[in-house]
Amino acid sequence: MSPQQKFWTVMGAVLALLVVASLIGWVLARRARSDGAGEVVANLNARIGAWWWMVAILCVCFLLGRVATLVLFALASFFALREFLTLTPTRRGDHLPLVLCFYLAIPLQYWLIGIDWYGLFAICIPVYGFLLLPAITALGGDTESFLERTTKIQWGLMLTVYCISYAPALLLLHVPGYEGQNLLLLLYLLLVVQISDVLQYVFGKLFGRHKLAPSVSPSKTVEGLLGGGLSAVAVGAGLWWITPFSLWGSAGMSLLIVVAGFLGGLALSAVKRSLGAKDWGQMIEGHGGMLDRLDSVSFAAPVFFHVVRYTLM
Amino acid sequence: MITARILVGLVRLLVGAHGRWLGCEPKPVQRIYFANHSSHLDTLALWAALPPLLRQRTRPVAARDYWGKGGLRGFIAEHGFHAVYIERDREHREGDPLEPLCEALAAGDSLIIFPEGTRSPDPLPQPFKAGLYHLARRHPQAELVAVYLDTLHRAMPKGSLLPVPLTCMVRFGRVLRLAEGEDKESFLQRAHAAVVELA
Known part of the structure; x- marks a missing residue:
């Protein structure tokens, strides 16, 4: 099969699943009796609705190619950083560093992917950004909670720009024998991460008994993690034919993605709570904000990228 | 129309400004929306937060020394x-000085005003100037609606050129009316409190 055929085969399956999910949601909404059940079903349906949007965006991305994909992820970084910093108390003295994060760091990071400059892409924010931003903040002269302020800005930048940019950076990889198919690798990453999220949610709602980290994320359960995670690994393994991996290799990669994604969701829940919020924002209906959807991607993408790069290049 | 649409899109992208x-x-x-004032984005944010139908009939009151000097800003203020x-x-x-405001109200438009008269560096508003009271007295038919804009004092603080994209929520509070025989001071304090309670 050509990459196009592979893409549309996978998308066909995803669309069929979504149609089934939408039908189930519709039936549940008609049968929900109590207010509580109605609320759960409404939340489920909002999630399904948002999924339609995400799939539509992915298709557009695939149809329009590399530049569109980069622009799209740059926008995702933009909105994620906006959410992160909205919840982060900043002061007047942080204005210039923040302006640089939005108007310099984001375009630069994605431009480096666009021109295939791996070396600078990988160190630009962690080295130059890391050193330059606090220096600029210091020039502003405000030392009040200086370390807390600079740390929070750097965390936001690393997470929402650097880490998320690793997803489209998969286009940078030159895997021998897999030329011209890298968008499938991106599709693979996003599908496994998101399906893992959904299945953990579904398994947790159906069988969840033992809370995993109640003070951090009350909805995460052991049953949800195991059931959802392993099912997602199975789905990922079943997608081996769109990847450069063998069947077992694909299972291993999916396991890696699921574990990293889970840790991302957990760590970011803790960050969110320490900033005093339940959701990152209200951008995606039923999903909270952009970061509520991308938390697991932000952890899974860099790990997946580097493991693929190390093992296959 | 096109200018207004582009403007609203840009405001959404930068600061959200959902009502x-x-x-x-x-x-x-007919309403007079009055809000706290901490950045040059306030005018645009409050105006963009209104539903399109209301937005068409609502005109922000803008300082001539900032918005009325032609150029891009003047274009936004006039056509956007x-x-x-x-005149400050x-x-x-x-x-x-209130004559142009009264004319707009007489023509049936709603207004957006910032009764502090100038931008405040703090999240909470400074004491209000008397303009709001005089408008309330002269136009009792217009509903006075308290509005609070959050985050914008961080997005574009006084003295900065570029806005930092941070999500701003525009909270529309309750309707206020000038009571029979109420004096200026107590009315302005009441109006101020109505904005503060939304913070």
Whole structure:
């Protein structure tokens, strides 16, 4: 099969699943009796609705190619950083560093992917950004909670720009024998991460008994993690034919993605709570904000990228 | 129309500016929206937060010394949100400074005003100037709606050129009316409290 055929085969399956999910949601909404059940079903349906949007965006991305994909992820970084910093108390003295994060760091990071400059892409924010931003903040002269302020800005930048940019950076990889198919690798990453999220949610709602980290994320359960995670690994393994991996290799990669994604969701829940919020924002209906959807991607993408790069290049 | 649309799109992209109607409904009646003022984005954010139908009949009151100097800003103020200019500089004033506002109200438009008169560096507003009271007295038919804009003092603080994209929520509070025989001080304090309670 050509990459196009592979893409549309996978998308066909995803669309069929979504149609089934939408039908189930519709039936549940008609049968929900109590207010509580109605609320759960409404939340489920909002999630399904948002999924339609995400799939539509992915298709557009695939149809329009590399530049569109980069622009799209740059926008995702933009909105994620906006959410992160909205919840982060900043002061007047942080204005210039923040302006640089939005108007310099984001375009630069994605431009480096666009021109295939791996070396600078990988160190630009962690080295130059890391050193330059606090220096600029210091020039502003405000030392009040200086370390807390600079740390929070750097965390936001690393997470929402650097880490998320690793997803489209998969286009940078030159895997021998897999030329011209890298968008499938991106599709693979996003599908496994998101399906893992959904299945953990579904398994947790159906069988969840033992809370995993109640003070951090009350909805995460052991049953949800195991059931959802392993099912997602199975789905990922079943997608081996769109990847450069063998069947077992694909299972291993999916396991890696699921574990990293889970840790991302957990760590970011803790960050969110320490900033005093339940959701990152209200951008995606039923999903909270952009970061509520991308938390697991932000952890899974860099790990997946580097493991693929190390093992296959 | 096109300018207004582009402008609203840009405001959404930068600061979100989604409205929350906590104390009243978005109804097409004549209103004077009054809010805290901490950045040059306030005018645009409040105006963009209104539903399109209301937005068409709502004109922000803008300082002539900032929005009325032509260029891109002047274009935005005139063709984007149809500003009603107010003269802040006493030396340039002739006659009643509230005259253009009263004309707009007489024509049936709603207004957006920032009764502090100038931007405050803090999240909470400074004491209000008397303009709001005089408008309330002269135009009792207009509903006075308290509005609170959060986050914008961080997005574009006084003295900065570029806005930092941070999500701003625009909270619409309750309708206020000037009571029979109420004096200026107590009315302005009441109006101020109505904005503060939304913070």
